[in-house]
Amino acid sequence: MxxxxxxxxxxxxxxxxxxxxxxxxxxxxxxxxxxxxxxxxxxxxxxxxxxxxxxGLLLPEKIKEIRKKFGVTQTIFAKVLGLGDKTIARYENGSLQDMAQNNLIKAVSERPIYFLELLRDCKKLKEELNEEDFKILLNEVKEKIKLMTHFKLKIKQNDFKVIDYKKYTPNDIASFILKKYNYDKIKEMITPLKLQKLLNYVYSYLLVFEYKIFDESPQAWANGPVFKSVYEKYSSYGYRCIDIPSEVVSLHEKELENFVLKIAEGYGKFSAKDLEHLTHKEKPWIDSRKRANVKEGEFCTEKILDSDIKTYFKNLLEI
Structure with missing residues (x-):
């Protein structure tokens, strides 16, 4: 035996x-x-x-995870980093990397824009690809890097705990954000478009924590998730920044206030258009518009399902 x-x-x-x-x-x-x-x-x-x-070296599966976030092949990843064509394939299959190459891979993981800079300057790829294919590759990597911004906001499973799950209206939370937002740190005021996106992320992450803070669900409008009541209140501002309200609804618990501000200021460092771009890549919004059978740019009032939101945003939490 x-x-x-x-x-x-x-x-x-x-x-x-x-x-x-x-x-x-x-x-x-x-x-x-x-x-x-x-x-x-x-x-x-x-x-x-x-x-x-x-x-302190990266494990093979971590190297693979980093590469796949950029959406490139092993060969392209290696060429952009200035390594041998088969180097990344060997590392992902278990070969030992040296410290210098390990630190280079960590550097592009921690600062994705650095990978984009290396790609732009990669003479080897420019020589191998025609101009149009290189441009397509560059744009695809840009899109992947924009999506990575989600993961820069460190939301953890123990970040939010409240006892009293009180209901608020979207305009209550909108008013709270507009009043309490750290404008000095972000150095940008809030437009109606940006406000909608911040509210969407507050609503979505709280759903993951089993807290449906609004009875109103976001709708899958052409420019991303929208709370209709908030649109009706602030639509007169158009693309202009919203005035800071003189009064604000106080939230019931300090932990809720801190969490709302963490979300608002975390995503607030990105422009309204960047946030719109993010929501256009998110499955709950995409699936809602598919159900409504609308084309790109068409008006749509289809509600985004809470179950879809919870499933998607749960995957963005840090365990």
Missing amino acids: KIIKEQKITYNVKGTPVTFLEKILVDDSTGEEIFDPKLEQENDINLYNEYRKIK
Whole structure:
């Protein structure tokens, strides 16, 4: 009978002693070790991953995740970073990266615009691709980077806890945001378009926390989710900035106030058009317009389903 045993063992990896649990296949009747290529491969992966943890190197799956966020192939990612064509493929398959290359991958992950700068200056790709294909690639990466802005707002599962789930109107929260917003920090006033987007993100994240703060649902208008009552109140401003209200509805709990401001100021650092662009890439808005069978740019009053919002935004939380 063959059985798998584990033994703690230390190997030297690039001059560093690494201890891990090695798996071996053993004949239980004789006690003899049996060579198993699959186990050997698994052991190599586990050994290298322990080394990566010691040295603070990215794991293969993390490298793959970073690359896929930019929506590019392994070869293109490698070329943009100035690496050999097969380098990223090897790293994603378990080969060890050196510290310099690891730090470069981390740098573009932490600052996506840096990857865009490298792509713009990538002579190798410019020589290989025709002008039109290079332009398409550049625009596709730009779109991916814009979508990454969602993940820069650190919303965690324990960020919001209240006892009394009181209901408010969208205009209550709109008034609160307009009054309490940190204009000095953001250095930009709020237009009706931007206000709608901030309200949408407040509503959406609170739904994830099982708090339906409004009885009114957002509608899938052409320029993104819209709360109709807020549109009716502020439509006279057009594209102009909304005046700061003299009075404001106080929210029932301090934790709710802090959470609303965290969302508003987190997304508020982006322009109204950038926020509109974000909502146009979000599945709840897209699916609502599909249900209504409307074309791009057409007016639509289809409600965005709470269930769709919760499913989508739950995936944006940091666990």
